[in-house]
Amino acid sequence: MNMLGSRCPLPGHARPSVLICLLIVPAAFLTYPMFRTLSLQLHSAIMGSYVSGTHSVVFVNCPNEQIARDIARAVLEKKLAASVNILPKASSLYFWKGEIEEATEILLLIKTRTSKVPILSSYIRSVHPFEIPEVFSLAMDQGDVHYLKWLEDSMEVDRVG
Template structure:
């Protein structure tokens, strides 16, 4: 099973907690790390913006990605939330197997 690290940023702790809990409860993710606030600087609709955000590190699989993305989009308040999936090409085999076992796909 091909594993992924999915990244997203949330505007506040309540949103971050709700998304993390839903993803794990629905077995779209084996684990979600909720990181401390970061300051993001970005261009949006032609203007440079800055916002304080809560990053999430989501461990999942390719087979769960479509449902995971839909679950984030359904709960995320941004018009275009950052959702980036990176393949995990190496890792402790037992940990990668655990991710596969704990996800729905």
């Protein structure tokens, strides 16, 4: 076999390096949060189905209802979320500075795109009165297709013209 034949595949046959790229590049994108979210959205759009993990619920504790409402309204106005539930009077027990503390708090359940969780968390930390606010998220595994579509549409940036 000549050297040219071993380096150049026959017409109509993909080069092994191309096949490897087609397998490795998508896997690499899944390792980075932003790329993962973009690839999930692309997959969802192409396949017409919901991809688990595209949206998340973010939990945030607040010291009182007014602060909870202020944070909820600001998050919605900034299009960082589509919906916020305010759950009143959650009893909390926790360690703080080596002591067990007990408090009544208000719990926010914020529904958003998973890709927005880092900026949402940063924003909440910047406006929250607690030294270390409780901010964590859980990715949505499944849900009603119509509701998930509404979530997505609700966070679209307003377009002018």
